[in-house]
Amino acid sequence: MSNIRQKLDISAYLVLGPENTLGRDVGEIVKVAVECGFTCVQVRSKVASAKEMISLCRDCAKFISELGKQDRVALLVDDRLDVVLAAREEGIKVDGIHVGQSDIPVSVCRKFLGEDSIVGLSAPASRLIEYVKNTDVSDIDYFGAGPLHETQTKPDCGVDENGVVITRTFEELSELAKISPIPVVVGGGVKVRDLASLKKTGVDGFFVVSAVASAEDPQKASSELVSTWNQA
Structure with missing residues (x-):
């Protein structure tokens, strides 16, 4: 198992x-x-x-490496096993993949990426609670759960069979954190004001998209999110 897989830190996940x-x-x-x-x-x-995804991976890996954090900050790709494999062929340090329950099975990801890679799986918390109770999770390194709130970044996240968005309660997340044998990261419209309550559930971290990527000042937003989580 690789050093970065062993040291995986999903406390602040972009x-x-x-x-x-x-x-x-x-x-x-x-x-x-x-x-x-x-x-x-x-x-x-x-x-x-x-091709664009591979280029994005190259740029991200370069900046992470320039900061000297290539062995501590994991770089993952959502869903695209082909992109991970192709990027690695070009010598780009991509550490693994993140998939949903309707994407490529985690067992296939593990087979093609090997034991040194990180494989994350996301689903609504309620579904993950059942999943944890009934499934071998040995191929998975962490769960992504949500949405905490409705989010325009991924409007289909948490949608039930009737087209209604079901957000997750802190109680559900506490139950998931309690029974999960692997780390849990939570996202979906997460804001700074959510972090103290989120940390109390026992989950291992938060993930954000627009709170940083679409922020007027990404540096200020990043710093506030990280410091608030660490101090909670």
Whole structure:
């Protein structure tokens, strides 16, 4: 198992793609966030081509490396196993993948990426509670749960079979944190004001998209989020 997989820190987790940054450079925002203490970065885009995604990974990996944090800050890709494999072929340090329950199975990700890679899985907290009770999670390094609030970044997140967005309660998240054998990170419209209550549930971290990537001042936003979580 790789050093970074063993030391995985999802306490402050940034998710972003070019559609989230108000036209600003993805790599530059990652650099600012990591400088301010973000511990994990996920490149996620529904509009970028595979070639563009690989380029984004290269830029993000470069900035993380320039900060000397390549062995502490994990760089992951959402959903695109092909992008992870292709980026690695080009010598880019991508540490793993994040998938949803309707994406490529985690067992397939583990098979192709190997034991040194990080594999994260996301789903609504209520579904994860059942999943944890009935499933072998040995191929998974962490759970992503949400949404805490409705979010325009991912409007289908938490939508039930009737098209209604079901947000997660702190009680649900506390139950998930209590029974989960692996770390849990929570997102979906998370703001600074949520962090103290979120930390009390026992989850291991928060993830944000627009709170940093779309912020007027990403550096100020990153610093406030990280310091608030750490002090909670």
